Amino acid sequence: MSSPAVIPRMKSEDRRELVLTAATAVFGQNGYVGTTTDQVAKAAGVSQPYVVRMFGTKQALFLEVLERALAALLATFRSELARSGTEPLKVRLGTAYAALSVDQTGLLLCLMHAFVLGGDREIGPVARRGFLEVNDFLIDEAGFTQDEATQFLAYGMLMNTLVGIHMQNELGSNPRAQELMFCAFPDTPETDFPK
């Protein structure tokens, strides 16, 4: 039998997960165009050509990151929906979203970056479908009216924006920024924001 190589190996699936996780973080930070496959490779600890080899193209990688981000968001919502809680569903889902928003994964930021690329021939349709899927969830599964869903989405987009703009950098110096953040993330302690 052949001896294990000196260089660490993994099963395809595991390495894929690793790269996808790294890619989510990097894409979330720098956006689709702003991210290089080399950055992703370095973050995942593999070589740049290997990243391309695994996913075919940078675009295909991003699309897979998007699909997974959307799936993770919906899974989080459904898990919260299945739980029993004293607070109204709106609040509970909002809190769940806020938690995803401030975690380090870059999940929601990737979605946000996709949302402003509606003009892209391949990414645009996926982004729109994803957005509408969340809207559908809120109405069909969570029982929101369209008005409620719209408001929920609005606050979600604000949270995404505040995290994307790194507003937490101003928390120390600007009292107005502090009030705004407290208002947009009612039950998220300052210490939960990255960096």
Next chain:
Amino acid sequence: MSSPAVIPRMKSEDRRELVLTAATAVFGQNGYVGTTTDQVAKAAGVSQPYVVRMFGTKQALFLEVLERALAALLATFRSELARSGTEPLKVRLGTAYAALSVDQTGLLLCLMHAFVLGGDREIGPVARRGFLEVNDFLIDEAGFTQDEATQFLAYGMLMNTLVGIHMQNELGSNPRAQELMFCAFPDTPETDFPK
């Protein structure tokens, strides 16, 4: 005296305006990183090196676009504030924002693209200051509470997102998308959306 050149010439200021307007549209469509100085040049009808020559760097051009977009937004708000109207100020400012949102200029989309680049060393601080300036306006000049300002900003970010994602593409085929758009843009007729 020297005869006028064959190639059309303009005063520096006029050409600057022209390029800045073109740049706003292109940056709004493709984002900061996704835009090439050549695209801007073509849109403005000048050569690529001339665009760089005028503004020094692509980044400097984008920053100037940002400053102008922010100034235009605040000017629109202040103009609406100065006007007398029967509807509540919240609604009037919202309508003004929606109008800016769907016009062809790309103004608000440029801001949105900047908002998700908070990690950028030069663009990040400008984006944060711009966002907070709008928040300040809403509180100090329009008389909103922080809660009201936050809600206003939330719906603004949703409008930006819906335009950026090109949700109007789904208006014909998807009734849910239609309801969502109608809910987010209450008094904007379908025909006002681009394309």
Next chain:
DNA sequence: GTCTATAGGATGATAGAC
């Protein structure tokens, strides 16, 4: 004031070894 030509530096993707 504006252009053409081009240098110089990434970056996505391919080829092929191990």
Next chain:
DNA sequence: GTCTATCATCCTATAGAC
């Protein structure tokens, strides 16, 4: 399964003519 080497493309920015 994973790497090294490398190509080809694109893009910002500079040089210099008109």
